[in-house]
Amino acid sequence: MRVQFSIALAHLLRRRRSTLVSLLGISLGVAFFLAVSALMRGSERDFLKRLVDNSPHITVLDQYRSARVQPAELRWPDAAVAISNVKPPVETRGIRSxxxxxxSIEGWPGLRVAPVLRGSAVLTFAGQQQGVSLSGIVPARMKDVSTIDEQMVAGTLDDLAAAPNGLVIGQGLAEKFQLGLDSTVSMVTASGGARVMKVVGIFRTGNAAYDEGETFTLLKRAQVILARPNRVNRFIIQLADPQQARTVAAGIEQAIGYKSVSWIEASEDLLSLLLVRNIIMYSVVTAILVVAAFGIYNTISTIVVDKRRDIAILKAMGFSATDIRHIFLYQGAVIGLLGSCAGLMLGYGMMHVLASVELKPPGVSDVVHLPVWWGAEQYLLAIAFAMAACLCAAYLPANKAGKLQPVDTLRGAI
Structure with a gap:
């Protein structure tokens, strides 16, 4: 093995220009692989973090996943007459008991839960009207399952507890109505409830629709305004491990009967889009390494052609076809390892440059940094792709060299 490796190095050093071009191709391929992968994976993780942090991991709704089976159908499942268009009884919607x-849900390990009563309302101020979603909350519980308290720009959720008619609104709505802390607005609901509400907090999430259309008040106040006394219509749940949301949601739904929707189920279209984007990304960066591998194929193929007599002599000395193949495979492995090391350093520098880029999109006040992922997984993946490309490129000429017949070569037949 030592002799084979020495011969491989001698071949590469003798053709330095071709070897350097091959090394440069692999280095640039690995570097671009790392830079593109870090940027794409970073943007994916940033998107998922925003999605997971700004929305409940699980939402339990006051509805059932499938319509209830009628008692007559349970009593006579094979009846000749089917029951249809059955109007459910009029009742106040909400989660019973x-x-x-x-x-029961609080007994599950690794989760936090908060009750919410959600409904629609219309805010009126100085002749302006705005339809909003009103959420009745318990501030202490809401802070455990939401990041809304961290996004407050004025006041806190705790201020709701000190104001019976307190209201927390988004900055977009505050700017639209020119409201500030201690401002008062009129609120009317579809059930006929009407109240004068006092603004005790303003939040900003960066989502324009959410900042203009979402409001919060105390749960008891919302129950009065929405005419749903002692009712809630959803539970908001946060998990220690968001990836377990689908499994936990299924267990909760089976335990209490009400429909439980995980963030994974609610965002299936977005997650499918991210999967397709990752496939496209890895296809592109892999293509860069494949193109670079052609340089290795060309270099080793040229060496095989130039060294046919040397190969014949080695075989005549006792080298087997496998030994000859190993010589040229070692050349591909050496170029792959050296190119990968240089590419890792170059790619690391490119990632630092990308991380320092600052962008300010039109109409946005905050400076945005490019999200870069620094996980070790992508370094290993880049090396694996580079080595696979190099060894595949080296195998074809190595196999050809192993098949050369020493007698025909030394006689000058080829």
């Missing part, structure tokens, strides 16, 4: 169900 929500306190006991809330205690």
């Amino acid at each position: 929500h306190r006991s169900k809330l205690e």
